[in-house]
Amino acid sequence: ESLFYDTFSGNVLSNDEVKVRIKKNITFWCVNEVLPCDPLERRRVDGSCNNLKHPSMGTIHSRPYRLLPAEYDKDYEPRKSNSGEPLPLSRSVRTTLVAEGQVPDSKFTQLVGDFWLHAVADVLSLHDTVNFLIWTTYCCEEKGKTRKECIPNIVPDDDPVHRFSSIRCLNQTRPLSFQSVGCLKNDTVPERVVTATVYFDLSHIYGNSLKELNAKGRLFEKGLLKYEVENGKIWPPSITIKQKEVCLMNQLPHETRCHDTPNLSVNGVVGTNIFMIWTWRFHNRVANVLSKLNKCWNDDRIFFTARDITIATSMQIFLYELMPTLMGKYNLLKEGVILSHKGFRDIYDEHVLPQISLEFPTVLRWAHMIQVGKQKMYDTKGNYLKQHQAANLTLRTGYLVDNIDYITQGVFRQPSGGFDYIVDPDIAELGLGDLQRAFDLLTNDLTKGRYLGLPPYIKYRQLCSGNIYSTFEDLLDVIDPQRIELLKEKYKHVEDIDLMAGIWLERPVKDGFVPVTLYCVVVEQLRRSVVSDRHWYERPNRPNAFTPEQLLEIRKTSVAQFLCSVGDSVTEIQPHAFLLPGPGNEIRSCSEIEKINLEVWKDRNCDMELRNESNSQF
Ligand code: HEM
Numbered sequence: 159e160s161l162f163y164d165t166f167s168g169n170v171l172s173n174d175e176v177k178v179r180i181k182k183n184i185t186f187w188c189v190n191e192v193l194p195c196d197p198l199e200r201r202r203v204d205g206s207c208n209n210l211k212h213p214s215m216g217t218i219h220s221r222p223y224r225l226l227p228a229e230y231d232k233d234y235e236p237r238k239s240n241s242g243e244p245l246p247l248s249r250s251v252r253t254t255l256v257a258e259g260q261v262p263d264s265k266f267t268q269l270v271g272d273f274w275l276h277a278v279a280d281v282l283s284l285h286d287t288v289n290f291l292i293w294t295t296y297c298c299e300e301k302g303k304t305r306k307e308c309i310p311n312i313v314p315d316d317d318p319v320h321r322f323s324s325i326r327c328l329n330q331t332r333p334l335s336f337q338s339v340g341c342l343k344n345d346t347v348p349e350r351v352v353t354a355t356v357y358f359d360l361s362h363i364y365g366n367s368l369k370e371l372n373a374k375g376r377l378f379e380k381g382l383l384k385y386e387v388e389n390g391k392i393w394p395p396s397i398t399i400k401q402k403e404v405c406l407m408n409q410l411p412h413e414t415r416c417h418d419t420p421n422l423s424v425n426g427v428v429g430t431n432i433f434m435i436w437t438w439r440f441h442n443r444v445a446n447v448l449s450k451l452n453k454c455w456n457d458d459r460i461f462f463t464a465r466d467i468t469i470a471t472s473m474q475i476f477l478y479e480l481m482p483t484l485m486g487k488y489n490l491l492k493e494g495v496i497l498s499h500k501g502f503r504d505i506y507d508e509h510v511l512p513q514i515s516l517e518f519p520t521v522l523r524w525a526h527m528i529q530v531g532k533q534k535m536y537d538t539k540g541n542y543l544k545q546h547q548a549a550n551l552t553l554r555t556g557y558l559v560d561n562i563d564y565i566t567q568g569v570f571r572q573p574s575g576g577f578d579y580i581v582d583p584d585i586a587e588l589g590l591g592d593l594q595r596a597f598d599l600l601t602n603d604l605t606k607g608r609y610l611g612l613p614p615y616i617k618y619r620q621l622c623s624g625n626i627y628s629t630f631e632d633l634l635d636v637i638d639p640q641r642i643e644l645l646k647e648k649y650k651h652v653e654d655i656d657l658m659a660g661i662w663l664e665r666p667v668k669d670g671f672v673p674v675t676l677y678c679v680v681v682e683q684l685r686r687s688v689v690s691d692r693h694w695y696e697r698p699n700r701p702n703a704f705t706p707e708q709l710l711e712i713r714k715t716s717v718a719q720f721l722c723s724v725g726d727s728v729t730e731i732q733p734h735a736f737l738l739p740g741p742g743n744e745i746r747s748c749s750e751i752e753k754i755n756l757e758v759w760k761d762r763n764c765d766m767e768l769r770n771e772s773n774s775q776f
């Protein structure tokens with residue numbers, strides 16, 4: 159018999175309380191049904207029963223926590239500036255603080271942004287984007303002027319780009335909250351709804367519920383995910399009829415492919431789309447090996463073991479390869495985010511609730527600054543072939559059918575966008591290609607923080623460094639003087655500065671490459687994610703834990719090895735594929751890149767059974 163929980167509080171609801179919610183037609187957002195927990199079962203697809211005391215925590219439609227209390231003006235509108243005036247226009251802050259240009263990075267490859275987004279897409283909430291793209295498209299029209307759900311960005315007349323156009327408005331919608339979807343009264347502090355399981359459990363690949371996974375993902379044979387073959391390659395299952403609603407940018411009639419997987423959001427940004435395809439194949443490769451190794455395992459056991467290995471592999475690359483590359487290995491060791499040895503760790507604490515901070519996805523939007531505008535494509539010998547605007551590849555899975563080989567060669571050869579306070583004009587003026595008339599991703603990023611009620615930047619500085627900031631000059635510990643000048647141009651008081659604005663201009667953390675406050679927020683989240691996940695892959699005593707030998711194999715993973723095994727036409731690559739190829743990191747044959755050996759998943763019991771079977775037969 160399942161129990162019903164309130165999504166916001168995580169508390170059990172009585173039958174009467176459930177009935178009220180059914181009557182109001184708000185069960186989708188406000189009620190979670192959870193089947194009874196078994197402490198020994200594997201990680202559930204929907205994230206329930208991870209925390210046995212709070213079984214519904216961590217599932218979709220749960221609530222983020224705030225690193226700092228919300229600060230709103232009256233009626234929960236964005237806070238005002240210190241002088242009582244509204245904060246300066248987001249678009250004008252963006253164009254003043256962040257220059258547009260295309261300077262390639264000298265260290266990192268595009269894989270950095272692509273994998274980063276792939277890893278965090280697991281816990282992001284895309285409903286607000288769907289909202290302004292599909293549900294609420296009128297915010298820059300007359301009708302939008304009076305609508306509460308509309309928060310379009312005004313473009314000032316002296317805008318450096320749009321003074322030459324008639325565009326004075328950029329579409330945006332207010333973030334959905336427990337209040338706006340009807341779970342909480344409107345006179346309470348708006349809290350965002352999270353629409354992904356909060357664990358790093360590849361929920362964007364496997365789905366947020368068993369129902370989705372079973373309907374769209376599983377083949378129910380030998381632990382495999384459903385697949386199709388096109389152009390001699392393996393693809394996730396596809397839809398044709400509904401594709402107009404998902405793969406909005408497919409150029410028909412030629413481009414028709416569109417993933418019909420448990421979570422349709424994987425048809426989005428091109429970098430995550432390719433990782434989705436590779437992860438899908440990776441699962442099936444693992445499942446194929448497991449089913450050959452262990453003839454006595456049924457579909458279910460192979461499937462969930464393959465999923466467990468796939469999740470662990472992805473996390474191993476994220477925490478032990480990408481994060482140290484960006485944030486400094488020593489820093490992360492010191493902060494307790496990663497381990498110095500290859501064994502187990504058990505820092506699980508059931509008192510730490512599994513949640514994502516509101517600030518985590520917000521600060522990660524900084525990565526839009528390092529997104530390249532041009533997706534460059536190469537042949538397998540590294541000869542440049544062509545390029546395409548990345549902004550015009552979002553929601554366009556069909557383009558990949560003929561081009562994924564060339565794009566793949568590009569992601570480990572083309573430099574990332576520079577880590578240099580400069581944004582690519584395609585990101586800052588185009589963003590979503592033909593899907594919007596004009597769009598500035600960074601302006602949206604800044605505005606979003608205001609409507610989420612984030613307190614001033616300096617409060618986050620204080621949280622992270624312990625210092626008090628009362629003048630602009632106090633910020634010299636993290637921002638260069640010439641950039642403080644820019645802040646002064648837009649903000650009258652140091653307290654006015656938005657979190658996103660501060661992060662755009664910060665110096666990188668010592669021994670790393672990301673802004674100090676981003677570092678601080680991300681480290682806090684990663685630690686919490688490990689501590690609050692009972693099924694974390696490095697735990698020796700979780701249900702169906704890896705053996706020490708199996709964990710050692712997971713530790714051998716690298717993004718280079720991942721591409722060698724499932725990337726399109728990858729036969730050679732540099733070992734540190736987040737870094738550009740060059741002396742010490744030369745492109746070499748995949749046979750020279752360390753591989754995972756799945757032999758250690760061989761189940762001796764199967765041999766016994768086989769022998770028994772033969773005994774009984776003869
Ligand atoms: C061509 C590349 C990209 C495009 C077109 C794109 C587009 C978008 C859009 C439209 C939004 C929502 C904006 C809004 O709320 O108004 C968004 C949010 C976001 N993006 Fe990107 N993005 C790209 C690359 C990246 C990369 C490389 C990262 C790496 C971490 C990233 C991280 C995020 C995050 C963390 C959010 C916030 C999600 C949330 O609120 O839960 N994006 N992006």
Ligand SMILES: [Ca+2]
Binds near residue numbers: 280281354356362
């Ligand atoms: Ca997840």
